[in-house]
Amino acid sequence: MLALARQEFGWVARLLDQASYDGRTGRALHVVLAELGQFCGWSACDTGYNGLAQRFYVAALRAAHSADDRPLGAYILASMASQAARYDGRPADAVTLIETALAGTRGGQTPALLAQLYMRHAYAFAFLRDTSACTAAISQARTQVEALTPDDDPPWLYWVNPAAITGNAGVCLLRLGQPDHAIAMLTESIAQLDESFVRDRQFYVTHLASALTRPGKQRDLHVAIGLGMESIDLVESLDSITGLGYLGDLYHDLKPHAIVPAVRDFLDRARGLVAA
Structure with missing residues (x-):
């Protein structure tokens, strides 16, 4: 590709x-x-x-x-922000990039573009462990996604929908140490997700599994293992280093529970992929 x-x-x-x-x-x-x-x-x-x-x-x-084309420029800045926060360890730079994108398109944004920008803003704040700013950005993104007008959007915003915004919100909440809230968001997202979005499903399923391993009212290792096995099935169909990275995070989340036979089965199956 x-x-x-x-x-x-x-x-x-x-x-x-x-x-x-x-x-x-x-x-x-x-x-x-x-x-x-x-x-x-x-x-x-x-x-x-x-x-x-x-x-x-x-x-x-x-x-x-x-x-x-300012909206397209803003979309590219959002992609750069995602890379800065997720891969380069520069979440503060990601915040600046999103704020630049928001300022540069003021007055010309559709709800889909705003939802995407606010979600990237939330993602950067989650990496900074700024709970207040992150939850405010999530709220703004969810408000915008409720007002989508797809006919007014360019094709490159095709993926912005309630499932995507809700799922990414769940990922942010997991990073902020709120696994129960993350589980609710991720479960809602997966239920809404179009089955053709395989890459997105692997992203959300894997994070939901990780959330279910964390201390909280909804902790459930057996459900996490089932989701982990699904994540393996999905990532094997993708050429995605990112997807393997998420699987690796889940591997490390479950490794302390290797005394459980089903966990050992997951670890044995995932080990070759994680080590690749």
């Missing part, structure tokens, strides 16, 4: 550099280049090429600026 997207990115970049076109066509080409660059950046992150991802995001942001 990444290899094909890189080829298409290079083809559009060469077309912009070498071909003759009017202003309208040039803007359209820059939009395409920005969209491809964002996708290449996301794919590179998902397969563990973080430096490459950053280069694609920067190129995509420049293309969006050349096209004067």
Whole structure:
């Protein structure tokens, strides 16, 4: 997927550099280049090429600026914020990137774009362990997702829906040390999720399993193991370093309970994937 997207990115970049076109066509080409660059950046992150991802995001942001497409630029900044918080250990920079995106698109945001930006804001605050700011951002994201107008949104916001926002909220709450609230959110998200969203399901199922291993009223190792086995099935169908990382987190959450036979079965099956 990444290899094909890189080829298409290079083809559009060469077309912009070498071909003759009017202003309208040039803007359209820059939009395409920005969209491809964002996708290449996301794919590179998902397969563990973080430096490459950053280069694609920067190129995509420049293309969006050349096209004067502020919503697309904000979306790319949100992708950069996700990388900064999740992969690079820079959640404070992620907060700044989202605030820049919100300011740069003020007055031109659809509910879907705002929901996505506020959710990335919440994610960054969760990494900073700022409970108040995180829960406020989650509330803003959930308010916006209730007002979605899909006909007004560009195709790249296709994935923004109640299941995505609720699931990501659950992940944030788990990071904040609120497993019971996280379990409620993640369970709701999985129930709403379209079955074609395999990558998202693996993300939410794995975090729900982790939440069920934590001390709390709803702690349930046996349900966690069942979800963990599903996570293995799902990640084996994906080419995702990120997904393997989530599985690795669950592996370490369950490892202290290896005295339980079913936990040992999970650990034995997951070990080869986690070590790969």
